[in-house]
Amino acid sequence: MPNLIDTFKDLFTKKKPLPAGMYSYQTPPEEERQYRLHLRVEHDGNSLLIINAATVLHLNQTASEYAYHLIEGTDPETVVNVVSKRYKIDREQVRQDYQYFIDRINTLIETPGLDPVTYLDIERQEPYSAEISAPYRLDCALTYQVSDESYREAAPLDRVDRELTTDEWEVIFQKAFEQGIPHLLFTGGEPTLREDLPDLILKAEQLGLVTGLLTDGLKLEEDAYRSMLLMNGLDHLMIVFNPDSPAAWEVLEKVLSDDIHTTVHLTLKAGEDLHFHLQRMAAMGVHAISLTSASLDLASELEDLRNFAAVLQLDLVWDMPVPYSENNPVSLELEQSGEFEAPEGAGQAWLYVEPDGDVLPSQGLYQQILGNILTDPWEKIWGNR
Secondary structure, eight states, X not given: OOOHHHHHHHHOOSOOOOOSEEEEEEOOTTOSSOOEEEEEEOTTSOEEEEETTTEEEEEOHHHHHHHHHHHHTOOHHHHHHHHHHHHTOOHHHHHHHHHXXXXXXXXXXXXXXXXXXXXXXXXXXXXXXXXXXXXXXXXXXXXXXOSSHHHHTTSOGGGOSOOOOHHHHHHHHHHHHHTTOOEEEEEESOGGGSTTHHHHHHHHHHHTOEEEEEEOSGGGGOHHHHHHHHHXXXXXXXXXXXXXXXXXXXXXXXXXXXXXXXXXXXXXXXXXXXXXXXXXXXXXXXXXXXXXXXXGGGHHHHHHHHXXXXXXXXXXXXXXXXXXXXXOSSOOOBOTTOOXXXXXXXXXXXXXXXXXXXXXXXXXXXXXXXXXXXXXXHHHHHHTO
């Protein structure tokens, strides 16, 4: 079996790279195995290959070309002809390398929890260690209004004096697409309070962007509304869950039957035991959870709960902008000042857009406004990080 690291190093020469830009592929609706690939080629020919908006591979120039041809559906023999002539490499060697590349990508698609660094054997950089031209995701806070009164006191309602219109958000989505940002996450506040949410999801779908929704789930009780979101292209959900509410369990059961990737967020409170709830969720078919605590004093209990989730084979989602939570779902590290330490990747892997268009490195870092994505050029916002 060829070693891709050695092979790609040997192949890599100062050839003119592929044109910089975003290339994407989505399986046709009739295909049983659904997935999306986004390839963002940088100006130096290196690239990011993003699989289902979750697994990110940093590829060198030659690997980028293989990924490009995979996405474009190029006939394998044509790939062999092009690459062998371009790099003056034996045709059979190129054929083996390209097939090996395809096999490893297919394995990642079919096994999303697999570590791409140790398995793919493709030379890549560690996450967040390299300078990139744009983040992998925009967290779009459509509104700071909330449907649950218990959250109202924590919601930063006084930060914005207006909300962007539908047309203005669509301009932002177009900017995101042009910069090669493949993933939009709709959050808030409660984004389902925006009547135009289905239209915004549809606009993102038309651009070929992956979309997620972070919600309290109350609106999802309506079958017609859920169906509309799915038909318009929503790719994944995170539900901020109240385990003491029978209605919440009913909504979760409905959502799990809709065949959409769903993460459940739980907040651990003093004197509360969530182990039974995690068991119940796992039995229902939940595959991913997000965990925070209401108090820093619960750090050890939260760690125990996380370990229990691992025993249940529940994936732990840590980098979603959980509404109005002080604590990162995995890490409770604090700076000596007592201020929240942003999770690794904030301002690099993702940016947070407030309801008026102001951009922050991450949710909660309200003193670090990078600019306004509607009115400021992208270069200014990205440079201000």
